[in-house]
Amino acid sequence: MKKQATSKSMMKFTTILYATALTGMVVLVNACNKNCEQTRPATTGQAATAKTASAPVTQTAQGNNDISVVTVAAIRKSGDGKTTEIMFNEKAELFNVTDAAIIASLQNALDKGTPVKVTVNPWTATVLAANSATREEAARYTGRHIVYSPTTAHSIDLATMNDNDINNNVPEMAMINTTTSGLTDVIPDMATAQLIFDYITHQCCALPGPYAVDYCISFQYCEDGCYARAHKMCWILNNDYHYATHKIFSFANAGHDELCVKGEKWGGCCVNWWYHVAPLVNIKTPSGTKAYVFDPAMFDQPVLLATWLHAQQNPACVPGGDVPHVSMINIQPTSSYSPSSGSGFTFDTDPTYSSTDATLTSYAPRITCP
Numbered sequence: 001m002k003k004q005a006t007s008k009s010m011m012k013f014t015t016i017l018y019a020t021a022l023t024g025m026v027v028l029v030n031a032c033n034k035n036c037e038q039t040r041p042a043t044t045g046q047a048a049t050a051k052t053a054s055a056p057v058t059q060t061a062q063g064n065n066d067i068s069v070v071t072v073a074a075i076r077k078s079g080d081g082k083t084t085e086i087m088f089n090e091k092a093e094l095f096n097v098t099d100a101a102i103i104a105s106l107q108n109a110l111d112k113g114t115p116v117k118v119t120v121n122p123w124t125a126t127v128l129a130a131n132s133a134t135r136e137e138a139a140r141y142t143g144r145h146i147v148y149s150p151t152t153a154h155s156i157d158l159a160t161m162n163d164n165d166i167n168n169n170v171p172e173m174a175m176i177n178t179t180t181s182g183l184t185d186v187i188p189d190m191a192t193a194q195l196i197f198d199y200i201t202h203q204c205c206a207l208p209g210p211y212a213v214d215y216c217i218s219f220q221y222c223e224d225g226c227y228a229r230a231h232k233m234c235w236i237l238n239n240d241y242h243y244a245t246h247k248i249f250s251f252a253n254a255g256h257d258e259l260c261v262k263g264e265k266w267g268g269c270c271v272n273w274w275y276h277v278a279p280l281v282n283i284k285t286p287s288g289t290k291a292y293v294f295d296p297a298m299f300d301q302p303v304l305l306a307t308w309l310h311a312q313q314n315p316a317c318v319p320g321g322d323v324p325h326v327s328m329i330n331i332q333p334t335s336s337y338s339p340s341s342g343s344g345f346t347f348d349t350d351p352t353y354s355s356t357d358a359t360l361t362s363y364a365p366r367i368t369c370p
Helices: 014-032 100-112 135-141 163-168 171-175 190-201 226-240 305-310 354-363
Strands: 066-070 072-077 084-088 091-097 116-121 126-132 153-155 246-251 257-262 270-273 275-285 288-293 328-333 336-339 346-349
Touching (some): 072 100, 226 275
Parallel strands (some): 091 126
Antiparallel strands (some): 072 084, 084 091, 153 328, 246 275
């Protein structure tokens, strides 16, 4: 998610970060806690099991580079032709790289379909190094269960489509949740949906806890991790509230398209993705049942599917000649975790939540706009 110079300040020195940490936490808590209720809807009959521990303490600190094993989804030139852009399946952020040796290494990994160990700076959206993964590091990519769903993918153009058609007539909604039986397809009213949304939002890592889930959810860090946040939110909706879910994936994987979002809740900086994902639910409204998205990283309430998509085309956050445009969407069962190719047709899974929990742990201490 490349930042425009006017949107992102340079990273502060560690001493400055520590000096301003208390102020930043107050701002984040207010944002996370806006309009939040700490209680669940009385109709669920479920009692929260509060964890006494706060956020895990062994995480990657704000400002540090990330080192991880990933697979390359696609490589392309930016709209102005000046930068090579890299898409990783395991990271929603769109990265750039100028070093020819790094580009060659990533291209080789893409051509062979092999994982690669990369070092990235998420705040400058740059790839700093790329090396072959060891046999042990690559082992998790063998024998993966892949969800193949080309028929549920749809090209989309929000400029020409009617928002009501998007919100009302989503044909794949009949596929609602294929992983858990005994779930209710439709949340009965907006009041119930808002209470659930507020409960989920209150698990934000910017709050001090205690949390009612095993790992706090990193809503305050929008640069990456949407796949882990969505997986955890669906688990709560399915298991604590017994409502069915889809996942809605949005992609910017055509031409020079890019998902461009302004982090209004977290300081107003720009974030840029090549894909994004969040839970999709049915909510009964006075004008009928409609498709709504739960995304506390972007909003303070459930929002209509069209609203969620439009928010990813912010013209104020367009870098490098690219275009703020959602290329396609793919409505997936809850089991789909992250893309496994740049096509947006195939998806990796995380049935044990090991990747989910590792990501939430790593991103717990971070913020979107340093």
